Amino acid sequence: MKELRTQVVIVGAGPAGLLLGQLLQSEGIDNVVVEQRSREYIEKRVRAGVIEHGIAELISDAGAGERMKREGLVHHGIELRYDNASHRIPLSDLAGGKSIMVYGQQEVVKDLVALRLGVGALLLFETEATAIEGITTDAPYVEVDGVDGKVRISCDYVAGCDGTFGVANRTIPTSVLRRYERTYPFSWLGILAEAAPATEELIYCRHENGFALYSLRSPTVSRLYLGVRPDETLEQWSDDRIWDELNLRLATEEVPEINQGPIIERGITAMRSIVVEPMRYDRLLLAGDAAHIVPPTGAKGMNLALADVRVLFQALIAQLKSNDARLLDSYSATCLERVWRAEEFSTYMTQMLHPSYEDDFENGVQMARLRQVVDSREASTVLARNYVDLNSL
Numbered sequence: 001m002k003e004l005r006t007q008v009v010i011v012g013a014g015p016a017g018l019l020l021g022q023l024l025q026s027e028g029i030d031n032v033v034v035e036q037r038s039r040e041y042i043e044k045r046v047r048a049g050v051i052e053h054g055i056a057e058l059i060s061d062a063g064a065g066e067r068m069k070r071e072g073l074v075h076h077g078i079e080l081r082y083d084n085a086s087h088r089i090p091l092s093d094l095a096g097g098k099s100i101m102v103y104g105q106q107e108v109v110k111d112l113v114a115l116r117l118g119v120g121a122l123l124l125f126e127t128e129a130t131a132i133e134g135i136t137t138d139a140p141y142v143e144v145d146g147v148d149g150k151v152r153i154s155c156d157y158v159a160g161c162d163g164t165f166g167v168a169n170r171t172i173p174t175s176v177l178r179r180y181e182r183t184y185p186f187s188w189l190g191i192l193a194e195a196a197p198a199t200e201e202l203i204y205c206r207h208e209n210g211f212a213l214y215s216l217r218s219p220t221v222s223r224l225y226l227g228v229r230p231d232e233t234l235e236q237w238s239d240d241r242i243w244d245e246l247n248l249r250l251a252t253e254e255v256p257e258i259n260q261g262p263i264i265e266r267g268i269t270a271m272r273s274i275v276v277e278p279m280r281y282d283r284l285l286l287a288g289d290a291a292h293i294v295p296p297t298g299a300k301g302m303n304l305a306l307a308d309v310r311v312l313f314q315a316l317i318a319q320l321k322s323n324d325a326r327l328l329d330s331y332s333a334t335c336l337e338r339v340w341r342a343e344e345f346s347t348y349m350t351q352m353l354h355p356s357y358e359d360d361f362e363n364g365v366q367m368a369r370l371r372q373v374v375d376s377r378e379a380s381t382v383l384a385r386n387y388v389d390l391n392s393l
């Protein structure tokens, strides 16, 4: 088996792994990123497109914000829609002038990949991490298998940025690991359409048929979602049915129809929450989806992952440059406090906007919540602050 030596092995080239690699690189910490999928796959994987204020700053500070600043769309508000009427939440007014950046996750990934390859740092695509070993010793290593055959990469630390089903969280013994989980009785059907957005701001909509979300990617591309039952499949949703349902749920008196265009991407995503504890097992550190999943309402997934990386980067620097272990020791507790806040916000948004198909008492409570958020400045301020900058509060 070939051998390689680095300071930090980063498993997974999603936004978390790539940003960590970039930050460590900028501080002269040697690292290797291994990714099971191809470059094409990770650059095309469509995910949410809302970046919090502080996370956009983090991306820029890491030197990866140039195209985002040029092409991303800065938004200062969102709309909440119910009973076919719209109510604007003025995010920036309520959240101390801060705004959100609408920029697709896969664009962040593309920018980070280009940066890394530009400086010639090691990024191994189509390379699976098959085992993480020696984590409780001072000589951990990761065995990988890819286009170059099997390689053993020795290191000081391993960052597990490889998602829920990756090898990293499976490496933590079950006697140590605690897993909190919740599934929701909904899925999201998401489409990307070549249609000029018929809205300037994102619209979160509750309709008795289900949730709908109107988002966008550029002046010519819209991103739209429908809440559907968890057992529904794409085959049941023809283009016509998708547009009819979007029109029905999103219609208002002023705007009865939304712009339509060719659907260029579609998918159904189940909704769930997962929290894994602890996020550190000796020399293995989990970040992003490897440690937690949030339901998509509110678009917290990537923001949460990159906020983990911000903490992890500082902790690794302190350890590797100054032999100071304090930040690594508090890494898991520091992150988990924020992770649970994000779970709380994401479940709150989910529960407020997805009508129950069974429980009309629940529906009454949801409507009361929505009206409170719209009518009360205190309630909308809480929503705005969490929406715009939860991960930096």
Ligand code: DHB
Binding pocket: 047, 048, 049, 050, 202, 213, 215, 216, 223, 296, 297, 298, 299, 300
């Ligand atoms: C998007 C996704 C979300 O989950 C959300 O809450 C807002 C926007 C998006 O894909 O643009």
